[in-house]
Amino acid sequence: MNALERLMGNLSRLPGLGRKSASRIAYYLLRTDESLVRALAEDLGRLRETIRPCSMCGTYTDVDPCGICTDASRDRTSICVVEEPRDVLTIESIHEHRGLYHVLMGAISPIDGIGPDSLRIGSLVDRVRRGGIQEVILATNPTVEGETTALYMVKALKETGVKISRIAFGLPVGGDLEYADKQTLTRSFKGRNAF
Ligand SMILES: [Zn+2]
Incomplete structure (x- = not known):
């Protein structure tokens, strides 16, 4: 197998x-500007060395704690809980949430062997217990797993009274x-329901 076939396979x-x-990407990389190929190779090489989960919120970052957790202008009384680090970007894009985040790293899914203990739920409860948090906004996906996790x-x-x-x-x-398109997501964020 030559390098081109291997790249296509990967x-x-x-x-x-x-x-x-x-195959479209692999052939494109063969004839495009060499600087792009070098930059990609470098980015891939560095990805896992430099990007780590934030020790507070769990999102991926190259500085720990991340820029959101250390941003003094953000509302530190509100935490938005999401399943995946990429969801932080999605919520940020609608500019409705000025508070902090907590990334669960998945959702409860018994079929896949993912129970509450494999998620970052304990550290969420700890954050709330430490005090200062007034609202927790559950923004897990509208799937069976996301709903189960929210419940x-x-x-x-419950015992924290938040x-x-x-x-x-x-x-x-x-x-x-x-x-979700931004309008729908904005509406769903503004119209969030209290438990
Ligand atoms: Zn963070």
Whole structure:
């Protein structure tokens, strides 16, 4: 197998890339500006060395704690809980949340062997227990797993007495946050419901 075939094979293992897209990208890289190929190779090499989960919120960052956690202008009384680091970017893009984040790193899914203990729920409860947090906004996906996780967190946080809300979904059930259009997501954030 030569380098081109190997690259196509590896690219096609990435999410969202079938064999067709993989070969289109590989052939493109062969004839495009060499600086792009070098930059990509360098970025890939450094990715896992320099990017780490933030020790406070869990999102990916190259400085710990991350820029959001250390931003003095943000509202430190409100935490928005999301499943994945990429969801932080999605929520940030609608400019409705001025508070902090907490990334769970997934959702409860018994079929996949993912229970509450494999997620960052304990550290969320700890953050709330430490005080200062007035509202927890649950922005897990509108899927069975996301709903199950939201309900579990309501129970886990109950004794803290914190105000809990769930973003309202005009979103298609079963979908992921990142695929929602900004208007729908803005509406669902503004119209969040208290538990
Ligand atoms: Zn952080």
